Amino acid sequence: MEQQKPNNETELEQRIQALEERYALAVLPVIEEAQRHKPIHPAWPLFLGVGALVSAYLGMGLPQHYYQPLFAGLVLAAGYHRKLWTLTAGPWRWPLVVINFLVLGFLFKLLIGAGTSYPFEWMKVPAIATAPSGEDESWFSRAIPNLVITWKGIPGISDWNFDLTKLQTLLLIATLIGGLFRFQPFASFTAVILLLISIPTLVDFNWDWLIPYLVLGGTTLYLQSVRD
Numbered sequence: 001m002e003q004q005k006p007n008n009e010t011e012l013e014q015r016i017q018a019l020e021e022r023y024a025l026a027v028l029p030v031i032e033e034a035q036r037h038k039p040i041h042p043a044w045p046l047f048l049g050v051g052a053l054v055s056a057y058l059g060m061g062l063p064q065h066y067y068q069p070l071f072a073g074l075v076l077a078a079g080y081h082r083k084l085w086t087l088t089a090g091p092w093r094w095p096l097v098v099i100n101f102l103v104l105g106f107l108f109k110l111l112i113g114a115g116t117s118y119p120f121e122w123m124k125v126p127a128i129a130t131a132p133s134g135e136d137e138s139w140f141s142r143a144i145p146n147l148v149i150t151w152k153g154i155p156g157i158s159d160w161n162f163d164l165t166k167l168q169t170l171l172l173i174a175t176l177i178g179g180l181f182r183f184q185p186f187a188s189f190t191a192v193i194l195l196l197i198s199i200p201t202l203v204d205f206n207w208d209w210l211i212p213y214l215v216l217g218g219t220t221l222y223l224q225s226v227r228d
Helices: 006-034 043-060 069-083 091-112 139-143 164-180 184-204 207-224
Strands: 124-132 146-153
Touching: 043 091, 043 207, 069 091, 069 164, 091 164, 091 184, 091 207, 164 184
Parallel strands: none
Antiparallel strands: 124 146
16 A cells, blocks of 8 residues: 555646646636737727817817717717627726717718808809998098998898708718618719718818827727727
């Protein structure tokens, strides 16, 4: 019995060593993979999102139509439902949700933020008007009116307007539906029309601030995306 005891201990040690090797082969790759995909601290997307909002406000101003926050809310809800973005646990959750909502709201302002359009505002006719007289003018200038020619708009034509944001929204919805059903010619056609009617508005924006907004906003949403 005394001679078998060292053999049993050796066999037990070999078994323990084999189990440790199996554990290392099974668990260590998982640990390394988890460390490689370690989640980013929520402060990073939050601060980047704040920077994106400041840049968007300086480049475009505030959203002026209720369609913009409406579409932002729908996209945000669909993104969280489809698990495109992670819902951060703890006190960072709702600040990040608000930041994402605002970032998307400014994005839709960029896409459908043309506002009200006056296509015939340039149509004006000449009209004669009396220029106001100053206190230091002579009695002759005060007695005889000073007539000047001005340009005035044509009532009912020059002041005619329509909501260009609604037209952009319809074209955007048509483009999304065409892309959803993979009807590429239709989606491409509506996208081109949307771009053409949006060019005057896009040119008026301050792109020195819009470029940082697009970079920071895209990075904010990417850092919260679900990665395999």
